């Protein structure tokens with residue numbers, strides 16, 4: 001069975017963009033692949049943060065992932081800092097990664113521009129990302145189209161290490177992207193990808209009232225100034241994409257006909273979205289409430305996920321150290 005690895009930032013509660021763009025896909029992939037899903041809290045500390053807030057966000061993310069359907073019996077769901085082999089392998093890869101490769105990374109250029117003082121961890125972030133993936137010798141990494149280039153450095157690292165320490169038979173596979181079927185989800189402002197830092201999200205655990213308060217003012221086709229103006233769903237970046245994701249096909253057809261034919265106003269259209277959206281999220285909210293009421297259960301699930309991941313992580317690191325002439329503690 002091929003292996004997949006994917007990581008998610010501990011940004012707190014999952015939003016509809018994470019849910020559709022990644023997590024829903026992970027839930028179906030866990031049945032087809034040997035799956036490792038990691039909450040990447042070491043990545044989160046490369047920018048300023050508060051420890052208590054990070055602890056809370058990590059826990060909330062775990063609850064969101066479990067409530068969305070990640071099943072600890074079918075996958076390894078764990079927190080990065082509970083598997084120390086990630087940072088050990090990252091150090092090893094740092095010694096094989098040219099500085100120029102890191103300085104060229106677009107993520108570094110973007111994020112460093114926003115910081116007063118740039119720490120080395122931000123520059124080395126992609127090396128840790130490579131270690132995350134290669135530690136499990138993952139064949140595939142589920143990503144959106146906009147993240148494909150981030151995988152390239154992991155392939156370069158695998159190639160460099162193999163060339164130096166496993167020239168005859170590559171030890172690390174060069175991980176390939178497995179494209180997520182859902183295109184990137186636009187935020188409620190209609191401008192950019194849904195992202196917590198931009199404040200344009202719908203949280204999957206928000207109450208029905210809070211979700212409606214966010215949907216109601218969401219931007220639509222700007223040509224529709226009044227109900228009698230015909231619209232074009234393809235120019236409606238937020239609501240139409242959510243209908244296609246959550247509504248049954250007959251409702252999507254109705255949206256198209258009633259928007260183009262000016263039979264529905266945008267509030268009618270948003271109302272038609274609310275029911276299927278809430279119906280899909282209701283069981284997720286129920287499971288999350290039950291996990292929140294049992295904090296010990298979440299800790300146990302994460303600890304056993306980390307143990308499952310460590311079985312593979314230790315094996316990989318052992319082989320790496322043997323080949324590199326690095327003695328281990330017995």
Ligand code: SF4
Nearest residue numbers: 220221236259266269
């Ligand atoms: Fe968007 Fe629906 Fe309004 Fe058409 S009717 S512009 S699809 S919200």
